[in-house]
Amino acid sequence: MKIVICVKQVPDTATKIKISENNKTIEQTSIKYEINPYDEYAIEEALRLKEDDPNTTITVISLGPERVKQSLTKALAIGADNAIHLKTNEDIKNPLVIAKILASEIKKRSYDLILFGKKSVDQDNNQIGIMIGEINQISCISNCTQFKLNNNTITAHREIEGAIQVFESKLPIIITQEKGKNELRYPSLRNLMAAKKKTIESINIVEQIDDNVELIKLEYPPTRKEGKIIGEGKEAVSELVRILREEIKII
Amino acid sequence: MTGILSVLELKNNEVTNGSLEILTEGKKIATEKKQDNNAMVIGEINKKNIEKLKEYGIDSLFICSTGNTNVYSPEIYRDVILRIIKQTNPEIILFSGTSLGKDLAPRIAANTEYSIATDCIAITVKSEGLEVKRPIYAGKIIETVILKTKNPTVILLKINSFNIKKQSVNEPNISIVQNEFKENYINQLPILKETIFPERRTLDISEASIIVSGGRGMKDPKNFIIIEELANILNAAVGASRAVVDAGWRPHSEQVGQTGKIVSPDLYIACGISGAIQHQVGMINSKCIVAINKDKNAPIFKFSDYGIIGDLFEIVPELTRELKVKN
Numbered sequence: 001m002k003i004v005i006c007v008k009q010v011p012d013t014a015t016k017i018k019i020s021e022n023n024k025t026i027e028q029t030s031i032k033y034e035i036n037p038y039d040e041y042a043i044e045e046a047l048r049l050k051e052d053d054p055n056t057t058i059t060v061i062s063l064g065p066e067r068v069k070q071s072l073t074k075a076l077a078i079g080a081d082n083a084i085h086l087k088t089n090e091d092i093k094n095p096l097v098i099a100k101i102l103a104s105e106i107k108k109r110s111y112d113l114i115l116f117g118k119k120s121v122d123q124d125n126n127q128i129g130i131m132i133g134e135i136n137q138i139s140c141i142s143n144c145t146q147f148k149l150n151n152n153t154i155t156a157h158r159e160i161e162g163a164i165q166v167f168e169s170k171l172p173i174i175i176t177q178e179k180g181k182n183e184l185r186y187p188s189l190r191n192l193m194a195a196k197k198k199t200i201e202s203i204n205i206v207e208q209i210d211d212n213v214e215l216i217k218l219e220y221p222p223t224r225k226e227g228k229i230i231g232e233g234k235e236a237v238s239e240l241v242r243i244l245r246e247e248i249k250i251i
Numbered sequence: 252m253t254g255i256l257s258v259l260e261l262k263n264n265e266v267t268n269g270s271l272e273i274l275t276e277g278k279k280i281a282t283e284k285k286q287d288n289n290a291m292v293i294g295e296i297n298k299k300n301i302e303k304l305k306e307y308g309i310d311s312l313f314i315c316s317t318g319n320t321n322v323y324s325p326e327i328y329r330d331v332i333l334r335i336i337k338q339t340n341p342e343i344i345l346f347s348g349t350s351l352g353k354d355l356a357p358r359i360a361a362n363t364e365y366s367i368a369t370d371c372i373a374i375t376v377k378s379e380g381l382e383v384k385r386p387i388y389a390g391k392i393i394e395t396v397i398l399k400t401k402n403p404t405v406i407l408l409k410i411n412s413f414n415i416k417k418q419s420v421n422e423p424n425i426s427i428v429q430n431e432f433k434e435n436y437i438n439q440l441p442i443l444k445e446t447i448f449p450e451r452r453t454l455d456i457s458e459a460s461i462i463v464s465g466g467r468g469m470k471d472p473k474n475f476i477i478i479e480e481l482a483n484i485l486n487a488a489v490g491a492s493r494a495v496v497d498a499g500w501r502p503h504s505e506q507v508g509q510t511g512k513i514v515s516p517d518l519y520i521a522c523g524i525s526g527a528i529q530h531q532v533g534m535i536n537s538k539c540i541v542a543i544n545k546d547k548n549a550p551i552f553k554f555s556d557y558g559i560i561g562d563l564f565e566i567v568p569e570l571t572r573e574l575k576v577k578n
Contacts, residue, residue, distance in 0.1 A: 013509045013529050017391045026392070037510045095367060096360060121509055124387055125369050127357035134361035139326065139441050142354050145503065155444075159504060160350040162455035163448050165323065169441030179496075179503045179510055212366045212402040216382065216395040224535060224554040229547075233561040234569040240541065240557060241573050248539050250461070250518045251485060251574070 007039040009068040038117025042177035077187030077195035099131035129176040140174035254287040256341035269347030272413040274307040308418035389509040389532040454488035464490030468523020472500035508533035526551030
């Protein structure tokens with residue numbers, strides 16, 4: 001079984017994002033980069049499949065500037081077998097451009113299972129894995145909390161509003177991973193040191209200019225003003241109920 | 252290329268509110284650009300709902316069958332939408348940002364090479380194209396981009412971010428589009444085997460107008476009973492912070508925050524939640540936020556409308572009691 005996971009490096013979710021003076025980019029200093037959390041869930045699913053079937057090989061691919069190598073190294077340290085770096089000068093933003101680059105790389109080797117996080121927590125697009133399915137004509141089941149393999153058949157649980165859709169399909173398949181129940185693993189220092197010695201295949205990507213979409217500006221959302229402390233303890237409850245009923249009229 | 256095409260969604264045989272939001276926005280754009288405002292719906296739609304749609308200024312309505320398939324299939328839905336696109340050549344395609352819209356829109360954009368923008372919260376017609384605003388970094392930043400007119404666009408509207416506005420009743424031009432798919436084509440597609448609903452049917456946080464959330468301050472999964480009781484009396488959904496979901500106390504479907512759901516209900520009651528940025532971005536757009544926390548320095552009080560400091564194990568049941576008495 002050949003599995004590939006496309007991982008994106010994103011600012012850690014606890015990072016405060018600062019807009020640069022040009023209002024078009026974000027400040028790079030002070031950002032701690034991590035593997036996109038949903039991609040980590042996808043890696044975890046792959047590692048579990050490998051535990052069940054040692055013949056599995058796991059490849060991780062990341063598109064982006066030099067710094068994304070750190071994330072590939074981390075993926076190798078927790079158990080991926082190969083890593084491919086599709087090297088660009090900076091982050092590419094256009095989803096269809098990203099999808100085409102990754103699709104052509106994925107097409108080179110015949111993978112059975114192609115995994116993505118359901119979205120990256122920086123651009124929040126929810127698109128890449130699904131688009132690659134269309135480009136490479138491989139079915140994609142999006143937003144899956146879990147899946148099971150049985151020989152050449154996959155059963156995947158896709159989360160929708162208030163329910164789970166259970167899909168069944170033949171391989172190869174693309175899955176975009178929602179947060180599941182699996183706990184993530186972290187690399188030991190020893191594995192991290194060993195991973196740093198592994199080779200990461202590097203491929204230079206010629207960046208295409210997309211002028212169909214133009215960034216105008218970045219801004220912070222309007223701030224909420226600090227509210228009112230109604231009081232302390234359960235004595236304050238009746239005042240809260242009165243406000244919600246009579247002033248805000250929500251309940 | 253001309254005209255707007257809204258892809259409508261049905262849930263339990265009813266046109267969804269998200270669909271009415273995109274229709275309202277579609278009508279607004281169509282009027283400004285002096286173009287047709289068209290819409291399509293996949294599946295069986297009853298008379299009552301067709302009547303309802305007449306109040307949204309639709310010029311042409313395409314009612315499409317899925318032929319010999321009767322459950323959701325991304326590929327079949329994609330094929331049906333692509334057929335209508337081929338027929339109408341729209342400049343702008345609108346989807347509602349639901350799980351269905353998010354599954355279909357990228358498929359359409361990849362096949363048509365249209366530009367695409369997800370989770371838009373505002374759309375303005377400009378001479379160069381459509382200017383859209385969308386939250387990125389889970390809402391820590393708002394991005395403004397122009398989708399240039401030279402390339403047609405697919406736009407997903409973030410749900411609950413746009414108004415619904417009726418127009419005077421008009422008679423759209425209705426086309427019934429029958430589709431038939433070959434057996435050997437259908438057989439090689441993934442199939443939807445079943446849809447599993449939770450044992451107790453609960454409101455989903457992405458759709459609820461009131462959410463009662465619990466965090467680490469709940470101390471034990473069993474204690475969520477007081478959150479559930481309060482939610483019950485308010486007809487609210489139960490939400491949770493990442494900490495309690497990661498601890499396995501609550502399902503991920505209830506998680507509010509950057510790696511959970513981004514919600515904007517009328518009322519959000521946060522119980523025992525400190526208000527880390529991860530959580531904050533998931534609920535900051537709620538219309539009214541109430542925080543109950545024993546730590547008077549908890550960050551949550553900085554962006555809540557109303558706060559009560561104290562022991563949630565006393566305050567939450569008291570709130571439930573008070574609401575029961577006065578209901």
